[in-house]
Amino acid sequence: MRAVVVGGGLAGLAAALELVRGGHEVTVVEARPTLGGAVQTLPGREGDPDPPPDNGQHIALGCFTEYLRFLEEVGQAESVRRGRLSLPVIAEDGSVARIGAGALAVMRYRHLSVGDRLGLGRVTRRLARLRPEEQDGQTFAALLRGLGQSQAAIDRFWDVFIRPALNLRCEEVSAAPAVFTVQTALLGARGDGDLVLPLAPLGAMHGEAAGRALAALGATVRTGARVTELEPGAAVLAGGERVEADAFVVALPPAESAQLLGEPGPGLEDSPIVSAHLLFDRRLLRYDLAALLGSAAHWVFDRGRLTGHEPECGQYLTVVSSGAPELLEVRGRGLVELLAGEVTRRLGRAELLWSRVSREPAATFAARPGTAALRPGPETGRANVARAGAWTGTGWPATMESAIRSGLTAAGYLQSAVRERVTA
Numbered sequence: 001m002r003a004v005v006v007g008g009g010l011a012g013l014a015a016a017l018e019l020v021r022g023g024h025e026v027t028v029v030e031a032r033p034t035l036g037g038a039v040q041t042l043p044g045r046e047g048d049p050d051p052p053p054d055n056g057q058h059i060a061l062g063c064f065t066e067y068l069r070f071l072e073e074v075g076q077a078e079s080v081r082r083g084r085l086s087l088p089v090i091a092e093d094g095s096v097a098r099i100g101a102g103a104l105a106v107m108r109y110r111h112l113s114v115g116d117r118l119g120l121g122r123v124t125r126r127l128a129r130l131r132p133e134e135q136d137g138q139t140f141a142a143l144l145r146g147l148g149q150s151q152a153a154i155d156r157f158w159d160v161f162i163r164p165a166l167n168l169r170c171e172e173v174s175a176a177p178a179v180f181t182v183q184t185a186l187l188g189a190r191g192d193g194d195l196v197l198p199l200a201p202l203g204a205m206h207g208e209a210a211g212r213a214l215a216a217l218g219a220t221v222r223t224g225a226r227v228t229e230l231e232p233g234a235a236v237l238a239g240g241e242r243v244e245a246d247a248f249v250v251a252l253p254p255a256e257s258a259q260l261l262g263e264p265g266p267g268l269e270d271s272p273i274v275s276a277h278l279l280f281d282r283r284l285l286r287y288d289l290a291a292l293l294g295s296a297a298h299w300v301f302d303r304g305r306l307t308g309h310e311p312e313c314g315q316y317l318t319v320v321s322s323g324a325p326e327l328l329e330v331r332g333r334g335l336v337e338l339l340a341g342e343v344t345r346r347l348g349r350a351e352l353l354w355s356r357v358s359r360e361p362a363a364t365f366a367a368r369p370g371t372a373a374l375r376p377g378p379e380t381g382r383a384n385v386a387r388a389g390a391w392t393g394t395g396w397p398a399t400m401e402s403a404i405r406s407g408l409t410a411a412g413y414l415q416s417a418v419r420e421r422v423t424a
Contacts, residue, residue, distance in 0.1 A: 001418050004029060004235045004245040006227045006260065009037020010400055011388040012251030013210040014070055014407030016219055019249075022415050026219040027243055029235060031226040036207025038390075039400065042358060049316045050309045053277035054202040055358045057289075057301045057318050061085075062194030063184050064401040066408065074209040079200040081306075085185070085193040088290040089160055090346060096290075099161055101186055101193030109157055111293060116153045123147045128187050132180040136372040140178035141170040160291045161186070164299055166397050167271045167364045168323040174369045177397040197288065197306055230260060230385065247414045250380070251388040251407060253362060261385070266374045268391060273363035274327040276319045276339040277303070279354040283315045284347040297342035298322055314353060319343060323366075332357045364398040365391045378406070378413040386410035 001024045005016045008030030019026045034040065044052040060067055062082065071077050087099040089111060097110040107121040126147055135143060140162060141154050149158070158170050165181050166173045185193045198205060211221050226238045230250075234242035250257050258265040276297075289301045297319045304316035319339045321327055330338060336355040344350055365371070375393035378386040388410035390403035 001025070001247055001414070002245045003027070003247045003249065003414065004227075004243055005249045005251060006230075006235060007037065007249075007251035007388075008032070008035040008207065008211075008221070008223065009251060009389075010039060010067075010070070010206065010403035011390060011407040011410070012037070012249065013207075013214070014066075014404040015249045015251060015386075015388055015411040016214055016407075017070075017073060017210070017217075018408050018411035019414070020214065020217045020219050022411070024415075026214070027245070028214065028219065028221045029225050029227050029237070029243065030221075030223045033224050034203060034207050035211050035221070035223065036203055037403075038360065038363060039202045039206045041201040041203030042356070045356070047354060048356070049279055049304070049311060049354065051201045051307055053275070053303065053318060053356055053358060054198075055360055056273045056275045056363070057299070057303075057320050058198065058202060058400060059289075060196035060400060061185050061192065062196060063188055063192035064196065064399070066404040067399075067401045068196070070210075070404050071205070074206075074213040076200070076205040076209045079198060079205040080196050081199055082194050082196050085195050087161075087195070088287045089293060090290050091293045092346075094346070099157070101188075103187065106157075106186065111156050112153055116150050119149055120153055120157060123149050123153075124182070124187065127179055127182050130179050130183075132176045132183065133372065135175035135179050136369055138175050138369055139171055140173050140175040143175040143179070144170065156293055160293065164291075164320070164322050165399075166323075166367055167273060168366055168368070172323070172366070172368060174367050174371060176372055177367050180395075181397060199306060199308065201307065227260065247384040247386075247418070249386050249388055249407070249410045249414065251410070253389065254365065254391050257387060257389065261380055261387070263380075266376060266391075268365040268371060268374055269368070270362035271323050271364050271366040272325055272328055273360045274321045274324060274335065275358045276336050277356045277358070278317045278319060278336070278340050278343065278352060279311065279314060280317065280344075280350040281314045281353055282348075282350045284343060284350055285315065285317060292342065292346050295342045295346065296321055296324065296327070297339045297346075298324075300343060300347075314350075317343065322363075328359060328361055367397060378410045383417045384414070386413045 396402035
């Protein structure tokens with residue numbers, strides 16, 4: 001079978017690798033100049049620290065089994081560091097508490113009163129017994145309040161954990177993916193909640209590595225090429241060139257996917273991630289990463305230490321704000337001043353030596369109540385065309401794991417269709 005994979009993000013790369021492993025002739029077509037999709041390293045600029053910043057800080061968990069297998073397949077298993085879930089959370093007064101895996105660790109969270117901590121334990125045990133797919137009709141905050149959780153617990157514990165995972169506040173996000181995340185990461189089997197941090201630039205360990213792996217297996221990779229139409233036997237590129245194929249995987253964001261497939265859009269909203277990359281003249285953060293309570297700067301990462309490129313003096317940080325569309329409207333200098341100010345007010349005075357901003361307006365879809373039914377599967381109505389993407393109906397939130405799983409499912413769907421035609 002000759003297959004064209006449209007889109008070189010994680011979903012498309014996973015599909016391509018799976019199809020090549022199945023003995024098929026594969027061409028990946030990506031409109032950007034680089035592979036990796038939403039997981040990118042920004043183009044280097046003069047004056048950037050080493051390495052240049054990523055477009056946000058993408059982290060994984062131990063339960064991301066297919067994502068970790070993907071990294072191993074492309075030779076990047078050593079590009080991540082895995083450890084037990086222990087997330088420092090820095091309060092307004094500078095005190096630190098940690099979010100860890102397991103009900104007992106949850107109850108040790110010291111940014112809540114003793115009564116709220118006992119409530120956390122009770123609610124966590126009740127969440128463990130729920131069926132996530134039955135919770136899509138309400139927000140996670142509404143579910144938590146119905147279970148007796150206080151607003152302080154929602155704001156100072158649950159939002160800290162859920163917002164970076166699902167890219168929406170508890171007051172907005174569907175309870176279905178939130179309960180799934182709690183059960184899988186906080187309450188799952190030992191190791192499922194492990195924190196998996198990248199030690200290399202995202203572009204190198206995802207797009208570049210996967211491109212090399214595909215080339216070594218005999219696949220063709222074309223970047224800077226946009227597919228504008230799918231004909232029965234070819235993908236048509238801008239300019240009219242036809243790439244002949246028997247089967248296709250469309251691994252694009254929701255609106256682009258619908259346009260290429262000639263379908264109505266799925267009705268999913270976007271949710272953004274905004275990041276500021278900051279070099280200070282002295283060390284401020286004593287952890288690899290930390291959350292800031294009550295701050296527009298949700299998470300702070302020591303990018304220099306994580307990548308093994310600490311500056312000779314000072315500290316190279318990445319500040320990430322998830323699901324905060326209001327920050328998209330703040331101009332670059334204003335955003336830097338806002339987020340850098342949040343960091344220095346919380347962690348201490350320092351001089352800002354360098355900065356850069358990255359914005360991903362459509363980082364994920366907004367998983368609001370009722371959106372589970374809007375996430376389609378791999379089937380497109382055409383037996384030789386499959387759909388993929390982190391936003392599709394994988395059973396997982398829109399994460400790197402969801403992207404990889406969608407690509408594998410799409411490839412499997414096409415290979416099953418081929419087997420059925422052969423035996424018919």
